[in-house]
Amino acid sequence: MAKPGDDVPIRSSEITSEKDYASRPKPGVPPDPEPDLGFNPARRRFIRNAALAVGGATAFGGALLAITKRRGGAPPPELSALPALSVAETPSARALASVALASNDTPTPLEDITTYNNFYEFGLGKEDPAFMAGTLRPRPWTLKITGEAHKPEEIGIDDLTRLFPLEERIYRMRCVEAWSMVIPWLGFPLGKLIERAQPTSRAKYVAFKTLHDPEQMPGQRTQVLPWPYVEGLRIDEAMHPLAILSVGLYGRTLPNQNGAPIRLVVPWKYGFKGIKSIVEIRLVEEEPPTTWNRAAPSEYGFYANVNPEVDHPRWSQASERRIGELSRRSTLPFNGYAEQVAHLYEGLDLRRHF
Ligand code: MTE
Numbered sequence: 001m002a003k004p005g006d007d008v009p010i011r012s013s014e015i016t017s018e019k020d021y022a023s024r025p026k027p028g029v030p031p032d033p034e035p036d037l038g039f040n041p042a043r044r045r046f047i048r049n050a051a052l053a054v055g056g057a058t059a060f061g062g063a064l065l066a067i068t069k070r071r072g073g074a075p076p077p078e079l080s081a082l083p084a085l086s087v088a089e090t091p092s093a094r095a096l097a098s099v100a101l102a103s104n105d106t107p108t109p110l111e112d113i114t115t116y117n118n119f120y121e122f123g124l125g126k127e128d129p130a131f132m133a134g135t136l137r138p139r140p141w142t143l144k145i146t147g148e149a150h151k152p153e154e155i156g157i158d159d160l161t162r163l164f165p166l167e168e169r170i171y172r173m174r175c176v177e178a179w180s181m182v183i184p185w186l187g188f189p190l191g192k193l194i195e196r197a198q199p200t201s202r203a204k205y206v207a208f209k210t211l212h213d214p215e216q217m218p219g220q221r222t223q224v225l226p227w228p229y230v231e232g233l234r235i236d237e238a239m240h241p242l243a244i245l246s247v248g249l250y251g252r253t254l255p256n257q258n259g260a261p262i263r264l265v266v267p268w269k270y271g272f273k274g275i276k277s278i279v280e281i282r283l284v285e286e287e288p289p290t291t292w293n294r295a296a297p298s299e300y301g302f303y304a305n306v307n308p309e310v311d312h313p314r315w316s317q318a319s320e321r322r323i324g325e326l327s328r329r330s331t332l333p334f335n336g337y338a339e340q341v342a343h344l345y346e347g348l349d350l351r352r353h354f
Contacts, residue, residue: 075130075131075132075133075134076130076133076134076136076255076256076257076260077134077255079110079114079249079250079252079255080252082252082253082254082255083252083253084251084252084253085161085166085186085247085248085251085252085253086166087165087166087167087168087186087251088165088166088167090165093165093167093168096167096169096241096242097167097168097169097170098169098170099242099337099340100336100337100339100340101170101172101182102336105170105172105182106182107170107182107183107184107250108181108182108183108322108323108324109324110249110250112181112323112324113181113183113249113250113258114130114255114257114258115127115130115257116181116323117129117130117257117258118175118177118271118272119133119257119258119259119276120219120224120225120229121210121217121218121219121220121227121229121277122135122136122217122218122219122257123219124224129256129257130257132218132219133255133256133257133260134256135215135216135217135218136211136216136217136256136260136277137216138157138254138256138260138261138277139157139158139261140156140157141156141157141261141262141279142154142155142156142157142279143155143157143160143262143278143279143280143281144279144280144281145193145194145196145197145280145281145282145283146280146281146282146283147203147207147282147283147284148199148200148202148203148283148284148285149197149198149199149200149203149283150197150198150199150200151196151197151198152197153196153197157247157261157262160193160247160262161188161247163196164188164189164192164193165188166186166187166188166247166248167186167187167188167189167244168184168185168186168251169184169185169186169187169242169244169246169265169267170182170183170184170185171183171185171242171265171267172267172335172336173265173267173271173274174270174271174306174320174331174335175270175271175272176270176271176272176300176304176312176317178315178316178317178319178320178321178331179320179321179322179323180320180321180322180323180329181322181323182322183249183265184249184250184251185244185246185248185249185265186246186247186248186249186251186254187244187245187246187247187248187265188244188245188247189241189243189244189245190206190238190239190243190244190245190264191238191239191240191241191243193245193281194206194235194238194239194281194283195239197283199235199283200283202285203235203283203284203285204234204235204284204285204286205232205233205234205235205283205284205285205286205287205288206232206233206234206235206238206281206282206283206284206288207230207231207232207280207281207282207283207284207288208230208231208232208233208264208275208278208280208281208282209228209229209230209275209278209279209280209281209282210227210228210229210230210275210276210277210278210279211228211277211278211279212227212228212279217277225291225295226291226294226295229275229276229291230275230288230289230290230291231264231272231273231274231275231290231291232287232288232289232290232302233266233273234287234344235283236344237266237341237344240340240341240344242266242267242268242337242340242341243264243265243266244264244265245262245263245264245265245278246259246262246263246264246265247261247262258276259274259275259276259277259278260276260277261277262277262278263275263276263277263278264278267335267337268305268306268334268335268337268338268340268341269303269304269305269306269335270304270305270306272291272292272300272304273290273304287302290302298313299312299313301353301354302353303345303348303350303353303354304354305334305345305350305354306331306332306333306334306335307333307334307350307354308330308331308332308333309333310350310351310354317331318330318331319331
């Protein structure tokens with residue numbers, strides 16, 4: 001794996017073994033016996049209402065492709081073409097760099113991280129974002145910090161990354177669809193940005209919002225989900241040092257399909273909490289709405305902590321398939337970060353607050 005800061009161009013052919021590439025799940029082909037856990041049912045329900053969708057994801061993808069082509073869409077650049085980022089080497093950054101990672105948690109090949117995505121603004125198929133997200137313009141980009149803050153602000157993305165030293169965090173990522181990856185993110189603790197905004201005593205939750213611009217995000221022309229994508233955390237979760245805002249991976253600027261220019265990463269929660277292409281972070285008093293909870297409240301809760309003992313209403317969460325591996329692994333409570341985060345939920349009924 002390239003070390004952040006090394007100015008070594010990463011070519012996918014150098015990183016992905018043929019075996020890994022061949023064994024990865026293909027769009028339209030179930031990746032394992034529990035494909036698309038949780039997403040297909042909601043997807044089907046929304047598709048029924050969507051003007052574009054006739055016959056499911058393929059039709060959606062086709063329509064989206066047509067929209068994107070009409071608008072001159074192009075695939076995003078290869079990671080090797082994106083600017084390299086340099087990384088802080090402070091003791092605290094080093095201490096958290098690979099916290100709780102086991103020896104069999106090797107980083108997932110770059111090719112998989114950037115071609116097997118969920119980003120419904122660019123289609124429903126796992127490979128769609130890698131083909132479609134070239135229409136997203138991640139620069140210039142402004143992030144607003146609003147709401148219950150003494151110092152709300154609007155910051156340009158490049159000023160923001162200069163404010164905080166970037167750290168590498170190699171985290172497991174567990175999707176509610178029961179697949180997982182290990183991703184070497186670059187970013188900074190979300191808590192540092194929140195502290196800077198000086199929350200008022202009424203700030204109990206943090207709400208996040210993705211860009212809403214159907215020109216750049218053609219999937220927003222459909223009603224497959226309520227747009228814009230929104231997410232939320234309790235403020236103590238947001239202040240936890242493991243919660244980061246990521247602006248890069250594998251030592252380089254974040255590719256569009258992974259949520260450029262800035263996305264949330266909360267490694268102990270299911271991947272859908274990791275909202276992409278964020279334009280606003282709002283400190284609020286009440287629990288904010290979240291996209292998948294709005295879409296299917298009985299299936300997706302606000303907390304979404306990885307929990308092998310609390311199944312999705314129709315499917316087990318007890319095990320998962322690591323992308324690139326053939327056999328399944330047991331899913332760990334809080335995705336293996338229990339020692340770091342379980343105390344946040346003392347006294348909370350995790351079955352009720354799933
Ligand atoms: N953010 C937005 N704006 N739109 C999305 O569709 N998908 C979520 C999350 N963030 C999504 C999003 C889901 S379901 C997952 S699993 C992760 O992004 C996937 O992140 P990745 O594609 O970088 O692996």
